[in-house]
Amino acid sequence: MKRLYLEFFFGVSGLFLLCVLAFAFAMRTLAPDYEGEVEIGYVSGVVSILDDVEAQRGQPVADNLLAGFAKRNGLTVTPLPWDDPALSVEMANKVRRLGTAYQSDNHYWVTFGDRARVYYLAPDESASIWQHAETKVAVMWLSFLFTFALYSALMIRLLARRFNQLERATLAFAEGDFHARASENPKDRLGRLNLRFNQMADKIGALIASHKQLSNAVAHELRTPIFRVQCQLDLLESSELSAQQQSYVAGINEDMDELEA
């Protein structure tokens, strides 16, 4: 059952992983702007506030507030010139147009106020919030794997119960209990295997029974004529016979004894 167990476990784990990857890919491919929009919602809301702050109180105050916001969210802020090689042309155009652009999970480009520079927000790996998030994802995957392992074990148990049931019937049949049959109850059935086993058991049982019957019948059929021959031989023996004839009768008698045995 080890092989079956591994098939069950790796089957469900592998397919599930494929499903998650396909889902993530589909979401990014089919609704790429939307995905970015959702993830960047809060950031772009903050940028619109900072735009207002800069207009009233200047860029340094807004920069300070951005730094405070980033700190609270476990993000680092890196001010960069617009021609920084890390910022692609396409991405730069998007930031100019919208004020924010989504690079990847929790990595954003933003600009506001005088728009003299662009700011790169990225997770501060040492912040407990990201470590916690990483732990959470790891625990989640472990829970999934554990669930699939448990599931495989339960399914194997379920199958094993049926295998054992059919196995016992097979063993009993082999041991000579030709009335042994597998349960055809839906909850014990293994596809049509139980049905087929029972059909085979019926046929083989009938065949063996007919063999036995035949042997008995043959023995019985022989007994009557042998008995009659022996009676007539007795009568012949008690009649007048030449020595030659007596030797024939004695020979026949011997052979009849052999037949009877």
Place this chain on the structure above:
Amino acid sequence: MKRLYLEFFFGVSGLFLLCVLAFAFAMRTLAPDYEGEVEIGYVSGVVSILDDVEAQRGQPVADNLLAGFAKRNGLTVTPLPWDDPALSVEMANKVRRLGTAYQSDNHYWVTFGDRARVYYLAPDESASIWQHAETKVAVMWLSFLFTFALYSALMIRLLARRFNQLERATLAFAEGDFHARASENPKDRLGRLNLRFNQMADKIGALIASHKQLSNAVAHELRTPIFRVQCQLDLLESSELSAQQQSYVAGINEDMDELEA
């Protein structure tokens, strides 16, 4: 196989759902503050900016900026007095202390600036962002269910191939091919079922062979003495016999013919 398929499918789907629920519960229970902190990170960052805005330019400006932020994020803002029944005492204390409190997914309480009122942020159900998020979750669960359905179908196919293999051996055996055996190759095996079937086939095959051998042996053993008896009867018949003796010999001859048949 329908029953097995349903067992596979509902087994994995049900356990997976249980796992997700248990995981969510554990996360909320074991790290309740943390969960809230992560979800409220951005909101509390915004609140700290608004505190600063209020200090410089007054509450109405800050309120306006909050409204703009909420709109961008598909949230509704409801200003409420501190004694509103929807705000529990515990929650109110938390908002007073931290400026923000996490009610449930995307539902927050915030206060800032003069702290005269508390604001309830909740998803604006008509905003496309939440409809998209709902669709995304629905599609994700459907993908999972589809994956599990596919998985169950694949596993059933895998098992069915083995069942069929063993079934064919059983049928062939039942049809009289006593040399039919199931494959004991690990990739075809169903637990110990194939082994047991083959052990049974060996025993039953041997039993039937011995029955046949016995029948043949019996027939052969009879033939020789019958032939000898017939020879001696011929000799007796050709010797001088009384009418009575001839009738005995004729009777014996008749019975021997019967035995030979």
